[in-house]
Amino acid sequence: MMIESRAMSSAYVGVVRVLGRVRRAIGWLGDVALPGQCALCGNLSQRLVCRGCDESYWNEPRLRCRTCALPLSATRREFDGAALHCAACLDSPPHFDATLALADYRAPLDTLALDLKFRARFGTAGEFARHLHARFDDSGLPAPDVIAPVPLSDKRLIARGYNQAWAIARPLARRLAVRADALLVRRTIETAPQSKLDLDTRRRNVERAFAVTGDMRGLHIGIVDDVMTSGATLDALARALKRAGARRVTNFVALRTPKD
Numbered sequence: 001m002m003i004e005s006r007a008m009s010s011a012y013v014g015v016v017r018v019l020g021r022v023r024r025a026i027g028w029l030g031d032v033a034l035p036g037q038c039a040l041c042g043n044l045s046q047r048l049v050c051r052g053c054d055e056s057y058w059n060e061p062r063l064r065c066r067t068c069a070l071p072l073s074a075t076r077r078e079f080d081g082a083a084l085h086c087a088a089c090l091d092s093p094p095h096f097d098a099t100l101a102l103a104d105y106r107a108p109l110d111t112l113a114l115d116l117k118f119r120a121r122f123g124t125a126g127e128f129a130r131h132l133h134a135r136f137d138d139s140g141l142p143a144p145d146v147i148a149p150v151p152l153s154d155k156r157l158i159a160r161g162y163n164q165a166w167a168i169a170r171p172l173a174r175r176l177a178v179r180a181d182a183l184l185v186r187r188t189i190e191t192a193p194q195s196k197l198d199l200d201t202r203r204r205n206v207e208r209a210f211a212v213t214g215d216m217r218g219l220h221i222g223i224v225d226d227v228m229t230s231g232a233t234l235d236a237l238a239r240a241l242k243r244a245g246a247r248r249v250t251n252f253v254a255l256r257t258p259k260d
Contacts, residue, residue: 039115039124040108048123049112057109058102058131065089068231069101069256094231095238096223096249098141101256102131105227113226113255117164125167128226128254132168133175136252144222144250147173148184150233151210169224172252176222184221185237186211209233210240217245228253 037043038050040057047054063072065086072086103109112128115121136143149165157163166182173180189209221241223234228251238249 039112039121048127060103064099064101064256066098067096068094069099069228069251069253071104071258094235095242096231096234096251097238098139099228099231099234099251099253099256100132100135100139100141101228101253102128102135103255104258105229105255106258109255116167116226120162122167125164126171128168129171129175132172132224132252132254136176141250142220142248143176144178144248145219146184147176147178147180147222147224147252149182150223150225150237151182151185151187153187153189165225168226168252168254172222172224178222181214183213185240186213208236210237212240212244215245216241218247219245220248220250221246222250222252224252226253227255227257229257 036046038045038053039048040053041050043050043052045051049057063084064070065072066084067089068086070086070088072084105113112121112124116124116128147169149163149169151165152160152163163182169182170180187209188211223237223241225234228234234251234253238246238251241249
């Protein structure tokens with residue numbers, strides 16, 4: 001029985017790897033074969049996002065909560081040294097310590113996340129990683145010891161063939177010169193899609209969905225995701241990591257919905 005179980009596990013890993021390679025190859029061929037157009041404005045560009053859109057969409061004038069990355073009412077010019085935290089995080093702090101986000105989840109930026117998640121446009125993952133690294137350099141936050149993606153369930157990973165958060169995490173870890181580990185946390189429960197649930201249900205939905213696989217004692221963990229909505233998933237992940245001994249948890253998310 002043990003030999004049979006190991007064989008099945010090996011076969012499963014092999015299937016996931018093959019599907020991932022196929023998806024990556026399709027995404028790469030699409031990027032090469034399609035005309036050079038900006039993914040946001042459609043103008044001719046040698047880059048995924050043209051310089052004009054790059055400057056317009058990633059350089060936000062307003063500030064974000066340092067804990068959950070929700071937009072704050074003050075702009076950078078209006079900031080007078082007050083604490084950069086939203087009222088919700090001050091009243092009931094989440095288990096994670098900080099969140100870096102590039103921009104709001106809104107048109108046309110949402111197309112980048114959708115292209116990565118459902119169309120295997122892996123060039124988008126590299127673009128997200130590049131900007132997250134730049135945002136981290138400007139943040140003054142301490143560097144994580146290891147980078148890990150928000151994990152997918154086995155069923156969803158096999159169906160999609162890849163984890164879009166891992167596609168961002170790998171190039172981000174290389175830029176940060178830290179270790180990346182796709183198996184640091186496992187999703188042990190097949191949960192309902194968070195987008196279809198209200199906030200309280202989202203929290204209950206993922207409350208016990210994750211299991212930490214290694215020794216986290218004293219480590220600063222960086223968790224990567226493509227889109228942060230309510231923060232319930234990231235909070236549940238951070239709680240599992242803190243219970244396993246993690247010293248600090250910082251989220252790196254590409255896009256953040258402007259309201260919970």
